[in-house]
Amino acid sequence: MEQASAYAIEVRELHKSFGDLEVLKGIDFTVAPGEVVCVIGPSGSGKSTLLRCVNRLEEPTSGSILIDGEDITDPDADVDGLRSRIGMVFQQFNLFPHLSVTRNLTLAQLRVRKRSKREAIEVAHANLERVGLSDKLDAYPAHLSGGQQQRVAIARALSMDPDMMMFDEPTSALDPELVGEVLGVMRLLATEGMTMMVVTHEMGFAKEVADRVVFMDDGIVVEESPPQQLLQDPRHERTRRFLQLVN
Amino acid sequence: MAMRGRQRERLFRAVMYVLFAAGFLAIVLVADWTLIRRNFFNVDLAREMFPDVLLIAARNTIVYTFLAFSFGLVFGLLLALMRLSTIKPYRWLATTYIEIFRGLPALLTIFLIGFGIPIAFQTRWHVLVNITLGLGIVAAAYMAETIRAGIEGVPKGQMEAARSLGMSKTQAMASVIIPQGFRLIIPPLTNELVLLIKDTSLLFVLGTTPATKELLKFGRDLLNTRANATPLIVVGVVYLMITIPLTQLVAVLERRNARAR
Ligand SMILES: Nc1ncnc2c1ncn2[C@@H]1O[C@H](COP(=O)(O)OP(=O)(O)OP(=O)(O)O)[C@@H](O)[C@H]1O
Ligand SMILES: [Mg+2]
Numbered sequence: 315m316e317q318a319s320a321y322a323i324e325v326r327e328l329h330k331s332f333g334d335l336e337v338l339k340g341i342d343f344t345v346a347p348g349e350v351v352c353v354i355g356p357s358g359s360g361k362s363t364l365l366r367c368v369n370r371l372e373e374p375t376s377g378s379i380l381i382d383g384e385d386i387t388d389p390d391a392d393v394d395g396l397r398s399r400i401g402m403v404f405q406q407f408n409l410f411p412h413l414s415v416t417r418n419l420t421l422a423q424l425r426v427r428k429r430s431k432r433e434a435i436e437v438a439h440a441n442l443e444r445v446g447l448s449d450k451l452d453a454y455p456a457h458l459s460g461g462q463q464q465r466v467a468i469a470r471a472l473s474m475d476p477d478m479m480m481f482d483e484p485t486s487a488l489d490p491e492l493v494g495e496v497l498g499v500m501r502l503l504a505t506e507g508m509t510m511m512v513v514t515h516e517m518g519f520a521k522e523v524a525d526r527v528v529f530m531d532d533g534i535v536v537e538e539s540p541p542q543q544l545l546q547d548p549r550h551e552r553t554r555r556f557l558q559l560v561n
Numbered sequence: 562m563a564m565r566g567r568q569r570e571r572l573f574r575a576v577m578y579v580l581f582a583a584g585f586l587a588i589v590l591v592a593d594w595t596l597i598r599r600n601f602f603n604v605d606l607a608r609e610m611f612p613d614v615l616l617i618a619a620r621n622t623i624v625y626t627f628l629a630f631s632f633g634l635v636f637g638l639l640l641a642l643m644r645l646s647t648i649k650p651y652r653w654l655a656t657t658y659i660e661i662f663r664g665l666p667a668l669l670t671i672f673l674i675g676f677g678i679p680i681a682f683q684t685r686w687h688v689l690v691n692i693t694l695g696l697g698i699v700a701a702a703y704m705a706e707t708i709r710a711g712i713e714g715v716p717k718g719q720m721e722a723a724r725s726l727g728m729s730k731t732q733a734m735a736s737v738i739i740p741q742g743f744r745l746i747i748p749p750l751t752n753e754l755v756l757l758i759k760d761t762s763l764l765f766v767l768g769t770t771p772a773t774k775e776l777l778k779f780g781r782d783l784l785n786t787r788a789n790a791t792p793l794i795v796v797g798v799v800y801l802m803i804t805i806p807l808t809q810l811v812a813v814l815e816r817r818n819a820r821a822r
Contacts (some may be wrong), residue, residue, distance in 0.1 A: 398625055398727025408722035412741050421736055422726035467722075474726060 321380065322347045322478050322509045323368060328377035337363045339533035341377070345478070350510045352520040352541070355530035356556055361513045364530070365480050368511070371402045382477065398426050401471030401479040405486050407463040409455040414443065415466050416451045419473045427474065434468030434473075441469040445499045478509035485516060496545055500523055515560060521545055529553045592666050597764050610783065610795050617772065618779035625775060628693040629752055633700030640705035641712060642734070657706065664701035671695035675767040691767055694810045700757055707749045711742035748818065751811045754806050756779040776800060 323345040330338040337360045366372040419438035445465040485493040528538040668669035674695040723733035724780035780796035
């Protein structure tokens with residue numbers, strides 16, 4: 315039996331092409347348990363693709379991805395089981411609009427975790443409380459603000475008791491005044507010790523919460539270091555130029 | 562000086578009104594009103610048709626529509642899923658089916674089910690089976706395309722969100738995609754229902770007994786035995802009493818859908 319990996323996520327030599335377009339050009343990348351890693355980089359650099367490869371929403375072209383030491387690029391890998399252990403939060407929230415907030419949170423618990431209805435509802439309500447939305451149990455997504463919808467989406471992912479959470483620009487679709495409430499929930503998760511991988515343009519959040527910041531450009535990891543260093547004193551010219559653009 | 566667009570339009574409309582009024586007047590003056598009243602609006606004959614026109618004919622029309630629609634919905638969903646399948650032979654089969662039964666006259670399919678199959682296989686199905694299949698097979702072909710459009714109309718992020726929670730493709734389809742897809746296509750499906758109500762009038766070719774007549778057959782038989790057109794007017798009104806509320810419902814739903822966007 316293979317020695318269990320020390321990493322929650324371990325990406326080796328990951329390549330991903332869409333037809334002729336090579337989007338990921340050999341990514342090596344790790345996340346330790348309990349670590350918060352922020353991924354930054356210009357539009358089109360492959361950040362979303364990397365995230366989506368990690369839970370196999372995209373099929374990697376080559377390379378390997380180990381989640382808790384288990385190779386998920388293996389053809390026999392249990393992809394559904396894997397995904398249920400990785401919470402994913404999307405830029406566009408992607409709540410189920412035809413279901414109430416509580417039903418959004420219980421659906422996968424019932425179908426995938428096979429929990430009893432009673433237990434699923436208990437878990438759902440506990441997680442809604444965690445994101446500060448105990449008063450919206452029966453609301454429908456269309457009646458919530460963007461910030462509230464994103465917090466429901468986070469609670470939905472948390473209801474599966476994931477080992478780690480991935481966020482793909484969770485605040486980019488929000489009005490500026492709603493960004494804070496979502497980042498607040500994420501900060502809470504980080505202090506609780508959740509393993510997190512966050513694609514974001516919120517440099518303030520990265521600086522404050524991340525253990526490590528990864529800068530990607532053109533399908534490769536250009537550099538990675540603790541936030542203070544990468545954001546204030548980047549080693550590479552490309553990183554410096556990017557940071558000047560966003561600041 | 563040239564007329565302004567607005568003025569010209571107003572003049573054009575005035576001329577049209579005059580022409581319509583003249584035409585209408587001509588018809589009123591030329592027509593033989595006693596004859597028309599006797600043949601189209603014979604009150605005694607109309608009264609005689611009740612309650613059978615409702616309790617037998619309208620009821621049969623509604624039952625046949627319901628059976629064919631249910632069959633079309635279930636089979637249409639299956640065809641739509643086959644068309645969207647990643648498995649090529651499924652796609653190919655569904656496409657062939659849809660093309661064939663949308664391309665043939667419905668009457669031909671009804672004949673085929675009612676007479677072709679009994680001859681070929683030496684079997685006789687219950688008349689309701691013939692009716693359900695005769696109309697339902699065609700309805701499924703149309704509904705499959707509508708349902709497919711509904712499923713494709715659900716944003717891609719919905720499937721991804723469901724899959725990212727660990728749901729299988731089938732689970733995601735059943736609890737997330739299909740319920741939303743159907744919501745999108747309630748208006749066009751209601752339209753198909755209206756078409757189907759009218760298409761039940763083709764079922765007479767399967768042969769009827771007094772108890773299995775649908776509306777149009779009921780009206781036509783009276784037209785023949787009584788040599789009077791009043792029964793057609795009566796069943797026409799009954800058809801409209803069923804179809805107009807439905808088309809109105811479609812209009813309301815479409816407006817609501819447009820607002821929800
Ligand atoms: N399904 C796809 N088919 C084809 N090309 C794709 C697909 N998904 C992404 N791409 C391309 O891959 C490249 C990287 O996309 P990706 O979404 O990973 O970038 P990103 O770093 O997340 O950018 P952004 O900050 O704009 O979200 C882009 O050029 C994009 O057009
Ligand atoms: Mg992206």
